[in-house]
Amino acid sequence: MKEKRVSARDILQEWDIKDFRVIDKQAISEITLGASILATGGGGDPEIGLLWTYKVLDEGKEILMVDPMEIPDEIQTASTACLGAALVLTEKPPSGGVLNLAIRRLEQYLGRPIQATIPIECGGVNSPVAYAAAGELGVPVIDVDGMNRAFPELQMTSWVTHGVHSSPTVSVDNRKNITVIDTGDDDVLAETLARRVAMAYGGISWIATYPLTGRQVKEASILNSQSIAWAAGHAVMCARQEHLDPIAELLKSLKKERDVEGFRVFRGKIVDIRREFGSETNKGFTLGQVIMEGIDEYKGQTASLDFQNEWLNLRVDGEVLCLPPDLIAILDSETGEPIRTDIMKYGYRGTIVLIPAHERMRTPKGIEMFGPRHFGYDLDYVPVETLNG
Amino acid sequence: MKEKRVSARDILQEWDIKDFRVIDKQAISEITLGASILATGGGGDPEIGLLWTYKVLDEGKEILMVDPMEIPDEIQTASTACLGAALVLTEKPPSGGVLNLAIRRLEQYLGRPIQATIPIECGGVNSPVAYAAAGELGVPVIDVDGMNRAFPELQMTSWVTHGVHSSPTVSVDNRKNITVIDTGDDDVLAETLARRVAMAYGGISWIATYPLTGRQVKEASILNSQSIAWAAGHAVMCARQEHLDPIAELLKSLKKERDVEGFRVFRGKIVDIRREFGSETNKGFTLGQVIMEGIDEYKGQTASLDFQNEWLNLRVDGEVLCLPPDLIAILDSETGEPIRTDIMKYGYRGTIVLIPAHERMRTPKGIEMFGPRHFGYDLDYVPVETLNG
Numbered sequence: 001m002k003e004k005r006v007s008a009r010d011i012l013q014e015w016d017i018k019d020f021r022v023i024d025k026q027a028i029s030e031i032t033l034g035a036s037i038l039a040t041g042g043g044g045d046p047e048i049g050l051l052w053t054y055k056v057l058d059e060g061k062e063i064l065m066v067d068p069m070e071i072p073d074e075i076q077t078a079s080t081a082c083l084g085a086a087l088v089l090t091e092k093p094p095s096g097g098v099l100n101l102a103i104r105r106l107e108q109y110l111g112r113p114i115q116a117t118i119p120i121e122c123g124g125v126n127s128p129v130a131y132a133a134a135g136e137l138g139v140p141v142i143d144v145d146g147m148n149r150a151f152p153e154l155q156m157t158s159w160v161t162h163g164v165h166s167s168p169t170v171s172v173d174n175r176k177n178i179t180v181i182d183t184g185d186d187d188v189l190a191e192t193l194a195r196r197v198a199m200a201y202g203g204i205s206w207i208a209t210y211p212l213t214g215r216q217v218k219e220a221s222i223l224n225s226q227s228i229a230w231a232a233g234h235a236v237m238c239a240r241q242e243h244l245d246p247i248a249e250l251l252k253s254l255k256k257e258r259d260v261e262g263f264r265v266f267r268g269k270i271v272d273i274r275r276e277f278g279s280e281t282n283k284g285f286t287l288g289q290v291i292m293e294g295i296d297e298y299k300g301q302t303a304s305l306d307f308q309n310e311w312l313n314l315r316v317d318g319e320v321l322c323l324p325p326d327l328i329a330i331l332d333s334e335t336g337e338p339i340r341t342d343i344m345k346y347g348y349r350g351t352i353v354l355i356p357a358h359e360r361m362r363t364p365k366g367i368e369m370f371g372p373r374h375f376g377y378d379l380d381y382v383p384v385e386t387l388n389g
Numbered sequence: 390m391k392e393k394r395v396s397a398r399d400i401l402q403e404w405d406i407k408d409f410r411v412i413d414k415q416a417i418s419e420i421t422l423g424a425s426i427l428a429t430g431g432g433g434d435p436e437i438g439l440l441w442t443y444k445v446l447d448e449g450k451e452i453l454m455v456d457p458m459e460i461p462d463e464i465q466t467a468s469t470a471c472l473g474a475a476l477v478l479t480e481k482p483p484s485g486g487v488l489n490l491a492i493r494r495l496e497q498y499l500g501r502p503i504q505a506t507i508p509i510e511c512g513g514v515n516s517p518v519a520y521a522a523a524g525e526l527g528v529p530v531i532d533v534d535g536m537n538r539a540f541p542e543l544q545m546t547s548w549v550t551h552g553v554h555s556s557p558t559v560s561v562d563n564r565k566n567i568t569v570i571d572t573g574d575d576d577v578l579a580e581t582l583a584r585r586v587a588m589a590y591g592g593i594s595w596i597a598t599y600p601l602t603g604r605q606v607k608e609a610s611i612l613n614s615q616s617i618a619w620a621a622g623h624a625v626m627c628a629r630q631e632h633l634d635p636i637a638e639l640l641k642s643l644k645k646e647r648d649v650e651g652f653r654v655f656r657g658k659i660v661d662i663r664r665e666f667g668s669e670t671n672k673g674f675t676l677g678q679v680i681m682e683g684i685d686e687y688k689g690q691t692a693s694l695d696f697q698n699e700w701l702n703l704r705v706d707g708e709v710l711c712l713p714p715d716l717i718a719i720l721d722s723e724t725g726e727p728i729r730t731d732i733m734k735y736g737y738r739g740t741i742v743l744i745p746a747h748e749r750m751r752t753p754k755g756i757e758m759f760g761p762r763h764f765g766y767d768l769d770y771v772p773v774e775t776l777n778g
Contacts, residue, residue: 109498109569168567178557179582180498180569189589193568196585200578 008064008140011115017070020140023063028053028128031226033337034233035127037250038355039150040327041341042310043123044082052094053128056135063135066116068144068223073215076112077142078103079120080133083154083171083194084204085309085342094206098174099133102208106170109180110211118217119145120157120210122229124340126150144221146210148228148358149327151370152309154194155187156325158358159210161365162220166190169209173201222358228257236336246336247351254355263388265314265321266303266352267333268292270344290344292330292352303352305330307341312375314352323372325362326384327355354384397453397529400504406459409529412452417442417517420615422726423622424516426639427744428539429716430730431699432512433471441483442517445524452524455505457533457612462604465501466531467492468509469522472543472560472583473593474698474731483595487563488522491597495559498569499600507599507606508534509546511618513729515539533610535599537617537747538716540759541698543583544576545714547747548599550754551609555579558598562590611747617646625725635725636740643744652777654703654710655692655741656722657681659733679733681719681741692741694719696730701764703741712761714751715773716744743773 012020021027032046032053057063071077080099107113116139119130127145134141146157154166167190168182179197183190198205212220235253239246251262272291287308294301306312311328314321322328330339330350339350360366362383368374371381401409410416421435421442446452460466469488496502505528508519516534523530535546543555556579557571568586572578587594601609624642628635640651661680676697683690695701700717703710711717719728719739728739749755751772757763760770 175575176573177575177578178569178571180567180571182567182569184565186564186566189566192589193586196589197582200581200585 007138008062008134011139012064012066015070015072015075017066019067019070021065023065023131023141025054025057027230028063028131030233030237031131031230032124032128032233033236034229034231035122036124036338036340037232037236037329037331037336038122038148038229038327039124039338039340040310040329041307041338042150042152043121043127043340044125044342046124046128048094049125049128049132053132053135056132061135061138063131064140065143065226066140068142068218068221071116071142071214071217073213073218075115075214076110077116077118077212077214077217078106078114078208079118079146079210080130080206080208081120081126082129082204083207084198094174098172098206099129099208100136101176101178102170102172102206103133103137105172105178105180106168106208106211109168109170109182114208114211115139117141118210118212118221119226121145121147121150122225123150127229141226142217143224143226144217145225146221147361148222148225149325149361150310151325154191154209156370157210158222158360158366159212159216159220160187161363161369162360164210164212164216164220166209168211169194169207171197171205171207173205177201222360225358228254231257240335247331247333247353250331250336250353258358260356261385263354263384264351265354265388266292266294266301266316267296267298267350268294268301268303269349270346273344273346288341295349308375309341311341313372313377314354320379321387322354322384323377323379323381324375325357325366325370327357329353329355354388356384396527397451397523400528401453401455404459404461404464406455408456408459410454412454412520412530414443414446416619417452417520419622419626420520420619421513421517421622422625423618423620424511425513425727426621426625426718426720426725427511427537427618427716428513428727428729429699429718430696430727431539431541432510432516432729433514433731435513435517437483438514438517438521442521442524445521450524450527452520453529454532454615455529457531457607457610460505460531460603460606462602462607464504464603465499466505466507466601466603466606467495467503467597468507468535468599469519469595469597470509470515471518471593472596473587483563487561487595488518488597489525490565490567491559491561491595492522492526494561494567494569495557495597495600498557498559498571503597503600504528506530507601507610508615509599510534510536510539511614512539516618530615531606532613532615533606534614535610536750537611537614538714538750539699540714543580543598545759546599547611547749547755548601548605548609549576550752550758551749553599553601553605553609555598557600558583558596560586560594560596562594566590611749614747617643620646629724636720636722636742639725639742647747649745650774652743652773653740654743654777655681655683655690655705656685656687656739657683657690657692658738659735662733662735677730684738697764698730700730702761702766703743709768710776711743711773712766712768712770712776713764714746714755714759716746718742718744743777745773
């Protein structure tokens, strides 16, 4: 029996969409760089996601991105992602077909096919993975995500704060173990279960999640977040070639794409890292605190950052300069390459850049679900532009 | 749209089976008492399972039990059970329909209907629950189980040691949360996942598991284990009415049904209980150790028993008298009622009875999977009849 193969192009024709962007290797490398910067220290090793996407392109599969406002309301989409501690991912690279298995089981549970992928977050792994999955499945990827940053927990999305849910979520591993999690509207329980499953798998799982309709994608996503990441990555890559200041180019790009001001607030080197060891197996996150000593005009100042996969907050000489869900990036001052929580080491030097979170992440529900108090800080949320105004 | 209702009687007629036993309230109360005794201190509060089964019978539903050797090879069966810490169960009694939900989702995942239930173990909850589920579903219950005792972990069955598996397992809770676990032939991982899910649900889950064919039921189950429990319960109930020694009647029944000798080895009172507190949330079991001081002819002797939901081993004055998978029951000397690990208290008095495990639990694979070394004892398995010969 021959399986009828569809392609992303067929699907777009069926939806009568003529306007789309073709994602080639240059495009995905720019998107992934931008997404890594917006991942605020998390999101994992871009090499893993990129190599996967390159392989899909090398096999002749096409990856096409469409604007969310173009898609039909009734279509079925889903997100695909890696869930677990990024530190473990480097030890357990994915095998081909693992996301395909998750998607197929999600389709079986839903009783309908997935017609497009939606990236869950901005990250070195989870951004390109959504493109690789789209290419493998022969469906388009939609120019949205659920955060326009990375966040450590499954429910920390604009999707949940706008009333749509992660259930059912299918979690698989390289050995073809499958777990289907269906907790209705209890997204925190879904995260708890998905995290425990990932830990039982050995630290990392691959999930198909957030089965959203086209209408829900439009109403609850961070719209055009892929374009924002792409422009950021493009700006930094151009700066490298033209020997410009990559951080200035990044801030210009964010101003142009999102009309927001970013802040360059510190330059220094890492002098202390306190990792919570055992946390991989206990909680399924990369956890700890890092201390940076200022250099150049910041000499004599001390910055401290907590992290749970991602940077959570920034204090300089005790003064709070950034709180979740606003974004923190530590970037190599020469290349703009982000320093990640899972690979940073003593002596790394970088510039700290702060970026306002997207407005769909700053709703009262958003601040409740992933603001400072959720992460255990006894502080009200104050926007980064107020703290640095 | 009217749903076509089937009944257990229709199914048996379709299979051309004329020989079956009708389970009424008296029958299920005898089966449950016998199962509680064989549960070796575990299996949970019989009231919960019994009340559930009574309710099903009061609704006019029929519960029919068939001999395993009569069923067709190709039919689809499954087990239904409570998985978690029995101590929590008393706090969180089940709501109606919870097992139905698990069975329906298992059928959906398998793509075929469940045509009979198979009790997973002998226990105050899990024995009657298989009957209640059969009555609610309108399918027969088969005269088998996977242990002919209770054991704390999902993979500790004759089914696994005879090459059939618990996957897929569907785990649900009272709030209709659903998790489908499919780990292929990795039954230990299925247990790990099911346990973590139960803990995330709040300590207790209801599962539909071990989707066995009729042929697998015959080849891998403890055959006629329901009849064994029923006869044991009947013997003890008759002894109570006729003022006979319930323990002597129990041992006679086991001799008659299974042709095995049981051993009455100790009488005493509980003088110390060391519970591992916090274990409910950490590991999902009722864990600890109990010390009994001998009375009557055992005066001056000390018995110690470890437990993990069930009694695991017995030492009297340091000498090992019973090792898993052989059975340990502490029974009220007057009524034959079992003293369970989840409800025992300082001062409880009882007689300790030891019973050889079923031969299908004593295979080399069985000893490897649930013998003394599996539970952390640095001891080779020695049959209870050798230790007490």
